[in-house]
Amino acid sequence: MTHIRFSLTQTDGNARTGALHTPRGDIRTPAFMPVGTAATVKAMLPGSVRATGADILLGNTYHLMLRPGAPRIERLGGLHGFMNWDRPILTDSGGFQVMSLSKLRKLTEDGVTFASHIDGSKHLLSPETSMEIQRQLGSDIVMCFDECTPFPCTRDEAETSMRLSMRWAERSRKAFGDRPGHALFGIQQGGVHADLREESAESLTKIGFDGYAVGGLAVGEGQELMFSTLDHCVAHLPQDKPRYLMGVGKPEDIVGAVLRGIDMFDCVMPTRSGRTGQAFTPRGSINIRNARHAEDPRPVDETCDCPCCTDYSRAYLHHTHKSQEIIASMLLTWHNLRYYQRLMAGLRDAIAAQQLNAFAARFTEQRQAGDIDPL
Numbered sequence: 001m002t003h004i005r006f007s008l009t010q011t012d013g014n015a016r017t018g019a020l021h022t023p024r025g026d027i028r029t030p031a032f033m034p035v036g037t038a039a040t041v042k043a044m045l046p047g048s049v050r051a052t053g054a055d056i057l058l059g060n061t062y063h064l065m066l067r068p069g070a071p072r073i074e075r076l077g078g079l080h081g082f083m084n085w086d087r088p089i090l091t092d093s094g095g096f097q098v099m100s101l102s103k104l105r106k107l108t109e110d111g112v113t114f115a116s117h118i119d120g121s122k123h124l125l126s127p128e129t130s131m132e133i134q135r136q137l138g139s140d141i142v143m144c145f146d147e148c149t150p151f152p153c154t155r156d157e158a159e160t161s162m163r164l165s166m167r168w169a170e171r172s173r174k175a176f177g178d179r180p181g182h183a184l185f186g187i188q189q190g191g192v193h194a195d196l197r198e199e200s201a202e203s204l205t206k207i208g209f210d211g212y213a214v215g216g217l218a219v220g221e222g223q224e225l226m227f228s229t230l231d232h233c234v235a236h237l238p239q240d241k242p243r244y245l246m247g248v249g250k251p252e253d254i255v256g257a258v259l260r261g262i263d264m265f266d267c268v269m270p271t272r273s274g275r276t277g278q279a280f281t282p283r284g285s286i287n288i289r290n291a292r293h294a295e296d297p298r299p300v301d302e303t304c305d306c307p308c309c310t311d312y313s314r315a316y317l318h319h320t321h322k323s324q325e326i327i328a329s330m331l332l333t334w335h336n337l338r339y340y341q342r343l344m345a346g347l348r349d350a351i352a353a354q355q356l357n358a359f360a361a362r363f364t365e366q367r368q369a370g371d372i373d374p375l
Helices: 046-051 061-066 070-075 078-083 095-100 127-137 155-176 194-207 223-235 251-259 269-275 307-311 314-322 326-352 356-369
Strands: 005-012 015-022 025-029 031-034 057-060 089-092 103-107 112-115 122-125 141-143 183-188 211-214 243-245 264-267 278-281 284-287
Touching: 005 326, 015 326, 025 031, 025 326, 031 057, 031 326, 057 061, 061 070, 061 089, 061 095, 061 122, 061 127, 070 078, 070 127, 078 089, 078 127, 089 095, 089 127, 095 112, 122 127, 127 141, 127 155, 155 183, 155 194, 183 194, 194 211, 194 223, 211 223, 223 251, 251 326, 251 356, 269 278, 269 326, 278 326, 307 326, 314 326, 326 356
Parallel strands: 031 264, 057 089, 089 141, 141 183, 183 211, 211 243, 243 264
Antiparallel strands: 005 015, 015 025, 103 112, 112 122, 278 284
């Protein structure tokens, strides 16, 4: 019997708001999880990440098993103690990274044998080893091991991949066992095919998980196809469990997915963009490297309460980024993470007030207006 439970407080159409209750604290939904792939959210202190409004972080099995190694992290107090984050952590199972990063990948029924992208050393990831590594890390929410179906692929390839992932999901469930205070999420696959998504959802529901993720989207299919597929995905997932859209994403993708009933998100976009000089605002993103910001005394976003916006100008950010000073990455990352958390708070409030359609319309209108105000 898990000590993690999900409660809904309000719905608005297909959208929901509520909380995932864990021993390490509540996760308000819809939720955005900053990505701390290698036990750090790049350019941020854990306390700073919390200050942006984040209730939960994401870590990654693949990267942490290669460096510094899950046994070492376990000896050093688990991932929470190791990285000084005392709130919930979700760990991805490593399946996506095995597909996208590793070399000499060999897929069998047992699992995936691969060569490390770091030093070429050989490793095996299977449902059982993934569950053990995530246990050693001490993550609060564990993801079952799956194959991330590539796009594009044929329907037969998507079917074969999905059914392998369902067999792995059953093995993951068995290997996970009974761990009070920890949750295991299943991952729906099936590419862009509605019948395969339905079959996958039925298989996962029969096995029984604490939450359900939608995998294999945002891998190149485009927003329109992602949204139409997502409609089929969500329709077959349990109403009383959290739904997690993996690897998404852009602000407009998040709003569209919330409208369709998704509760949880993660993406490297706000942190990666911060390091490359891109800042998110209600009126779209800006490139701080552009010359028009060189003498602009305004903040990135006059409505934002983060230190980047309350204490620094676009001109300063332009200068420090062009000079390759670390503070530019720190400030822009802080701002972007705060932008995402403000977006999630706005979505939660709008659902609670049953005003989500109006919120989404204003969101789209503002972004279409662009960052065009004169100095």
